[in-house]
């Protein structure tokens with residue numbers, strides 16, 4: 001089947017190299033929201049398994065295999081593990097591109113790959129050692145999804161790795177299963193599987209695009225079958241890489257021209273007047289403009305939050321969940337660095353991240369503090385702030401293109417649990433907004449329980465608040481263009497990954513009645 005990604009190059013905020021297996025570039029590294037390990041993750045350990053722990057991986061496939069093993073074993077974020085592994089491995093640029101494609105593609109297509117492999121494993125996949133299963137998935141991904149990687153090369157390399165890491169029986173089994181897969185690839189294709197008669201819409205979408213069935217069903221219930229399918233397809237596309245220009249240090253045109261000088265082909269974002277989207281080139285963070293504070297690496301959807309919040313010079317602003325500081329710094333930029341932005345985060349170690357960003361961007365009006373947002377209501381006097389932003393911790397299901405493991409690790413129980421925390425947080429900060437001031441709520445998820453329903457419940461419990469439709473005309477025009485808002489705009493927006501290819505994001509603006 002032809003799902004191949006060709007061309008492309010590193011345009012992310014890490015060191016994601018050129019990738020000739022992708023049609024589009026995959027941006028590398030942490031995306032600026034919630035970067036770090038997942039809660040409960042074990043500490044970093046050696047990446048490999050099956051005898052590879054101390055050996056520095058030599059090939060793209062070995063690096064990819066070690067990353068896949070570690071992501072699954074430690075419940076770690078793939079972008080962080082991959083970036084660390086690439087820096088350590090010092091692969092050539094094309095090999096680093098192959099490793100990148102293999103890691104993201106294998107995680108994205110896990111359900112499709114397991115569907116095909118399960119037919120070939122005589123004792124079932126559950127009996128396989130974890131590293132063998134990852135090696136089979138990695139190789140099956142090449143056979144089923146990458147037309148430009150010869151199938152025999154994928155098999156030969158898998159057998160070589162299996163011989164190095166396991167006994168002869170394992171390499172023989174790997175060889176046999178993968179050669180069978182090549183022979184039966186049409187029959188075992190997940191696309192053929194999705195075409196079977198009698199499947200429910202959720203099962204069909206799950207098989208076709210490799211998503212958990214419960215998630216496909218949830219999105220069908222929320223958005224309808226056609227939209228849910230578009231969302232799932234968009235989540236398998238390489239995410240766009242973009243920067244947000246710091247208007248205090250230069251113009252967007254100037255940034256585009258500086259990027260061109262650095263070999264990065266980029267164009268103005270259609271969503272945000274501060275955004276620039278990179279098409280091909282090098283790492284956006286590894287640029288003079290980034291180091292000089294002329295721009296930050298940020299997804300386009302995320303840039304819309306500060307724009308919708310409409311901060312003004314001289315305001316007193318609270319960002320309740322601020323680290324690593326993407327939105328606090330944007331708010332401060334739009335305030336011309338005049339006023340006060342209190343940037344709070346729960347984790348003490350994240351305070352330095354906010355301070356580093358503020359310093360790099362020349363923003364002295366940001367004051368980074370540490371604390372539980374649920375306690376901010378008692379820490380500050382009532383009505384202390386003109387503007388309060390709650391960029392809440394969330395399930396992250398709007399960013400599966402950047403962190404595909406999210407779709408496999410999150411559950412419906414997780415969504416319910418995080419929605420309950422969000423409710424507690426928004427409730428506890430409501431009193432901090434001055435009458436006439438704004439409360440902005442945002443998440444990087446597309447779950448209605450975390451978004452619209454959260455706001456509906458808040459409005460029922462806080463009659464002193466109302467949704468605020470007074471958004472900048474320019475912002476509303478670009479959201480209309482993207483198909484994200486219609487005539488029924490009520491003061492919130494749910495951007496879907498399928499709208500313009502940016503992250504799925506929710507933004508609501510509320511005004512406290514005067």
Ligand SMILES: C[S@@+](CC[C@H](N)C(=O)[O-])C[C@H]1O[C@@H](n2cnc3c(N)ncnc32)[C@H](O)[C@@H]1O
Pocket residue numbers: 032033034320321322323324325326327328344345346347350371372373374391392393394
């Ligand atoms: C979505 S991220 C924020 C991203 C940030 N606004 C930005 O644009 O760079 C959510 C943040 O909330 C923080 N967090 C989670 N629970 C919190 C709590 N109870 N109080 C304060 N911060 C919390 C996390 O540490 C994380 O940095």
